Amino acid sequence: MITETWRTVAGLAAPLRTLFSTTLIFRTGTMAYPFLAPHLLLNGGLDAAAAGLTVTGFGVGALAADLAAGRLLGRMHPHTLMQAGFLLGAAVLAVVPLLHGLPALAAGVLVWGFAYEIVTPAAYAATIAGSAPAERKVAFSCYRLAINVGMAAGPVLGALLFAIDPYAVFWANALCVLAAAAHLHARRDGIRRRPASAGGRQAVHHPVRERPxxxxxxxxxxxxxxxxxxxxxxxxxxxxxxxxxxxxxxxxxxxxxxxxxxxxxxxxxxxxxxxxxxxxxxxxxxxxxxxxxxxxxxxxxxxxxxxxxxxxxxxxxxxxxxxxxxxxxxxxxxxxxxxxxxxxxxxxxxxxxxxxxxxxxxxxxxxxxxxxxxxxxxxxxxxxxxxxxxxxxxxxxxxxxxxxxxxxx
Structure with a gap:
């Protein structure tokens, strides 16, 4: 099964292979969020109720990203939006360990949730752009594979770092997000030139859309x-x-x-x-x-x-x-x-x-x-x-x- 999975991923069109590897790097680096609540309680100066409210802010920021993504994708290439999310997320992750008190931490975590989640609808748009309808179910399953493998490894690495230095887990997460951004940027030419035979819609986005x-x-x-x-x-x-x-x-x-x-x-x-x-x-x-x-x-x-x-x-x-x-x-x-x-x-x-x-x-x-x-x-x-x-x-x-x-x- 692993061999067949590897062959399927290797056989994806170049843009989808780049999306797979970028997603894998990004999700493997998702090591700080599972330890956000312990950090808030131990180092952020928050009690349990305030920590719970702050963690909920991550979900609120993520939901705001999903609501905004459709309009943003009407004006930006999916991979440009992914890059923006990566850079914003890395900046917030570098700052969050330095914040104290409910207002500052809640605001930082909300922006972090927005930056983290804006990558997902952009990746969905890139998957649609890079695959024909007949290939799309497999393309989405490969994208989910990258997420699941990365999310399995990230918390394990985060646990080791948190035990050594609670602040280091956020900075390591930021470095991984920057690595994903660098990888995506390095392969931008292959991403933007999708073969005509790939089927889906054009990769260049235009702000004027036909109303459904x-x-x-x-x-x-x-x-x-x-x-x-x-x-x-x-x-x-x-x-x-x-x-x-x-x-x-x-x-x-x-x-x-x-x-x-x-x-x-x-x-x-x-x-x-x-x-x-x-x-x-x-x-x-x-x-x-x-x-x-x-x-x-x-x-x-x-x-x-x-x-x-x-x-x-x-x-x-x-x-x-x-x-x-x-x-x-x-x-x-x-x-x-x-x-x-x-x-x-x-x-x-x-x-x-x-x-x-x-x-x-x-x-x-x-x-x-x-x-x-x-x-x-x-x-x-x-x-x-x-x-x-x-x-x-x-x-x-x-x-x-x-x-x-x-x-x-």
Whole structure:
């Protein structure tokens, strides 16, 4: 599987290979955010409530970036916007360790969240520009692979640095972001000259855009709404799995680590090969499969009482993640037409909205007598969304009828 994944990444068009390597450097450098709260409590002079508010500001800044990205991409090349995000992010990371007090730290972290997240919709736009529709599901899965590999390595490196010097983790993160910017700049010629055979839209952006039609707009908002249960469900593992395993089920803490490891290995080993094989599978069967696996996996999490049962449930919802996220990104890019930049940015905003909301929902739904309720609610919501997908496909205002793909990567 690793060999096949490597061949697929190596076979990407040059702009997408550059995007992959840039994303890998950037996400591997994401080592400061997991240690932001400890830094605020130990070195920033904040109490728990103020630290929580400041960390939430990161999500607010990220959401603002998603809302602004569509307009910015109408005026800038995606990679120019990525470069701007990198440079702003590196500058903020260098300053945050020197700030003290709630106003200064909250403002710095909010700007950091904006700079960090503005890269994502720009990368989505670059993926669309560098791939033909038939190749896009694979292209998005490769982009997600770079994110997941980088995000697996970054916190480990950050933990080592934080133990040595809490300030060093921010400066090392800034250097990695600058390295990503330098790598992207060094390969700018290959990025901007996309082969005509690549299919997608032109890489040069113009501020004048055709206004999406009413059906195009309603189709996007239909899938956006139906994607929110999936986004919320997949925000749960990172914010709730540890609490559920250790506090809710009373299992040893290493089972939480096993859950995270199984999920990460599943994505790294199987996401790209599986999406290569599903490149010609239609949008509806792809999404229905992903939603069904996700819903079943999270319902199994609610029923799990032992470590092996947790692993089984994790395998099921990981399979859903592998299918549903490239499928959703592919479908949104297909239905968006001239509004692709705006729609992909708004879709990315849904991800951040879920990560802001999920901890609060988990806190309110869980309790001593029913620790698995957040998982059950997530699974039920995803299953309901799966049924609504079947209903949505019957009307042109809620479903985009895809063109048949004649080629695949």
């Amino acid at each position: 039609s009413l059906p195009e707009r309603t189709r996007f908002w239909a899938v956006f709404g139906l994607s929110l249960p999936v986004q919320l469900a997949y925000a749960l593992p990172s914010v709730f799995a540890g609490t559920y395993v250790i506090v809710g089920l009373g299992l040893p803490g290493y089972w939480a680590g096993i859950v995270f490891t199984v999920n990460a290995l599943g994505i790294v080993l199987f996401e790209v090969p599986l999406n290569v094989r599903m490149a010609r599978v239609g949008d509806l069967p792809t999404l229905l499969t992903g939603y069904a696996l996700a819903g079943a996996g999270f319902l199994l999490m609610a029923l799990a009482d032992t470590g092996p049962e947790l692993v089984l449930a994790t395998l099921v919802w990981t399979a859903g993640e592998i299918v549903v996220f490239p499928g959703l990104l592919d479908y949104v890019s297909r239905l968006s037409g001239p509004g692709a930049d705006r729609n992909m940015s708004l879709f990315s905003g849904g991800v951040n909205l879920a990560f802001i909301t999920a901890p609060q929902l988990a806190l309110h739904l869980s309790g001593p007598g029913h620790p698995g309720t957040p998982w059950a609610a997530a699974g039920a919501a995803v299953c309901a969304a799966c049924l609504l997908l079947l209903a949505a496909r019957t009307h042109p205002y809620t479903w985009h009828k895809e063109e048949l793909c004649t080629s695949a990567t």
